[in-house]
Amino acid sequence: MARQSLEKKRPISMADVAREAGVSQQTVSRVANGLSNVNEDTRLRVQAAMAKLGFRPNFAGRSLRSGQYNSVGLCLYDVREFGNLATLDGILSAAREHGYAITMIENVDDNLSLKDVSHKITELPVDGMIISMSLMASDFDSFKPQPGMGTVLLSMYEHPYCTTVESDQYGCSWTVVEYLKNAGHRNIRFVAGPSYSIDSNFRQKGWEDALSHFGLPVAQPLAGNWLADSGYEIGCKLSADTEMTAIYSANDQMAFGIIAALQDRGIRVPEDVSVVGVDDSLEGYVPHCNLTTIRFDLLKRGRTAFEHALLGRKPGYTPETVRIPGRLIVRDTVRNLH
Amino acid sequence: MARQSLEKKRPISMADVAREAGVSQQTVSRVANGLSNVNEDTRLRVQAAMAKLGFRPNFAGRSLRSGQYNSVGLCLYDVREFGNLATLDGILSAAREHGYAITMIENVDDNLSLKDVSHKITELPVDGMIISMSLMASDFDSFKPQPGMGTVLLSMYEHPYCTTVESDQYGCSWTVVEYLKNAGHRNIRFVAGPSYSIDSNFRQKGWEDALSHFGLPVAQPLAGNWLADSGYEIGCKLSADTEMTAIYSANDQMAFGIIAALQDRGIRVPEDVSVVGVDDSLEGYVPHCNLTTIRFDLLKRGRTAFEHALLGRKPGYTPETVRIPGRLIVRDTVRNLH
């Protein structure tokens, strides 16, 4: 008795509700979980007691008993990177539909291995996990996911044991090159992002492979830092190339800078030079945004990752490689040369 | 025995490790928690057993016993809204420093009350919560947070029982108006966001109050939808106003549209008309971004919210109203009339 009063206030448990309603704790549990085999009178009495005491089910107790957390762990290397926001949105909305929460941690350590990150997440209340790492983890190929834990990597690199989900950074370049080729372009330059960017590298590889496949010349790409200003600088340099008829920029912001530089030099877009970007990120930022570009379904990227994190728990699940295609948004910056 | 083998595979527990290492389960707990009172030999033996069996501490067991989750709940009304991304970044980094995770859920129901959202979050494994709602919740003023649960609202409206954290959407307008007034401007127009936007309304109120305070004329504001295109349209209309010398746009994207419209009509910026935006969101998107604007410290917004969610658990805590000031970023779109 005295001991009771000395303890710090404990939240309301099912036992408290049971006492109040004059039923067993088990009956309270049934009401809390909405099971059907409870008498209507009893249910109302229990619900009244719950409301009166302000009962909220205890997460830890429930999870300990059930072995489920109804949450998926998420570790995004960089929340600020383009696409991760919309992806997060997709993950959250898929999670909500399944009655799941998302448990997020920040990863700041560049040198952390996939195993370390996965171990960290395993200690959180999660049934599965989604991981994105900026650089190639040192143990990428050897990493094995925790058994019974649906593990999804947001990565362009295929993985032997994990499902990987990513926007198709390679295929989008084929789409662009084929579109430009069909419009009669032969000299198509590429403007890359920073060399450490995996996305940029895959976009470049796609561009190279597509050009080779169509028998078009492959000129040395110039690299920027994703931002409009670097696009402007590159645009200045590229304006000297009188052969080229089209520029494929690894993102929209640089493309916008390139266009500004060309126009400042009296080169018209698309009359003299055509420009294509990737991301469809200028809309809303630039008035009369009319850049022909690639749009990825980032919501789907997030939703797919979440779905596979759930599916991955099941025993018979086989890892998949999911590449979500981009769609060409045709606007006004490409000229048909025919 | 037979029963054992029929059960589905159970994750490794401390008891398993204890058996393997030939110690008690309590000793395993001590090693897992890094307590000092363990013999070095024993520690190594236990750690070896942990590694061999692949032991990971069970979150539910630990939390059930300790009553702590080491996580803060987060419900952002709209992840896509400007500022929420950087805020999330701030929350995550503060959480990491405290060894906390963030448990996120999506809120899609417009009509959900603060109480409902708070109840949902209470059932998650969290020690505190951060809530942002787009519209004024019906029960905003009457809402009382769960006792012992640090509750922070990302809101410009003050709350009687909860700490509120928000970028100072009202004060930033004073900063802008005072700056323009000192540069000799008297006729300062305002371009608002959508009428449902709380941020826009506070920015407008600040503009009105500051104008009145300085004895400057208050012209009817025009409202856009945050995007550059709507700024362009409004710029066309405003170009007819020959009195005005400055335009204060509720965000940068519309400001950029306004500038484009003015220039298309032969009105020079800043020689003929000065323009100021808010958000500092064009950098990287627009080459040679030189818009004078207000920049908010959104990382701090997130970090502060998290810190207060933790502090709010302590018994003696008093709710605060935290307004994080914006900083004027002076670039090239304001002319000094003196």
Add this chain to the structure above:
DNA sequence: AGCCATGATGTTAACGTACTCAAATACTTT
């Protein structure tokens, strides 16, 4: 040698929930 302080380890008891099983009650059928 005997005593106490210290350190290392083990034992027991909760934390709050949901599952299994058993008991009690109400309802249906012959």
Add this chain to the structure above:
DNA sequence: AAAGTATTTGAGTACGTTAACATCATGGCT
């Protein structure tokens, strides 16, 4: 009316962990 069935409720237990307490050995001190 008896027997059987369905419905409702309760009792007991286990999930994995940590806190409090108990035990045991070790070593330094008088």
